[in-house]
Amino acid sequence: MSDPHTGRSQTGYLFTNGGTAISWRSVKQTITATxxxxxxxxxxxxxxxxxxxxxxxxxxxxGSCGISSGEEGPTILHEDNAACIAQLKEGYIKGDRTKHISPKFFFTHDLQKNGDITVQQIRSSENLADLFTKSLPTSTFKKLVHGIGMRRLTELS
Structure with a gap:
């Protein structure tokens, strides 16, 4: 919960290609998570x-450039919450722990089942998206900044 006044959490994600960030977002969630x-x-x-x-x-x-994509494998999404990963593997099952979560949020389960994505667990200290969602110790911050492809000019020469 990033905002104790509204009870809303921060959503953050980051996509990389070739070790460089290509898409990212950080936004306060529009609904209060329970x-x-x-x-x-x-x-x-x-x-x-x-x-x-x-x-x-x-x-x-x-396709526009005439480049054959061949057999494209799943995109790996990293998640640091083991309970979330387990729940997404099973899909929406109405029970005491999931009755408050709308089934539409289990879209990720369908993508996994279709082979479009694979959700893998990552340690929080290595989760690049944490750059956008929480304050971090300096050493972790520097490591993650390097992980998204940002380099000092002195490192590039």
Missing amino acids: SSNHAEILAIHEASRECVWLRNVIQHIR
Whole structure:
């Protein structure tokens, strides 16, 4: 929960290609999550929608340029919440822990089932999207900034 006054969490995601950030977003969630797992499901839902859009753009560019895309594998989405990953693997199952989460937010499950994405667990200290959602210790911040492809000019020469 990034805003204690409204109870809303921060959604942040980042897509990279070739080790460089190509798309990112950080925004306060529009609905109040009832748990950290709920907040993570909302965030990965937004990231999944962006992922579909990026995959379509890349496919369009390749097609327009006559580049054969061949067999395109799934896009890997990193998630640092194990409960969220487990829940998305199963899909929407109405129960005590999920009854407050709208089934539409399980779009990510469908994308996994279709082979468009794979959700993999990552340690929070290595989650590049954390740059946009929380304050970090200096050493972690520097490591993640380097991870999104930002380099000092002295490193480039």
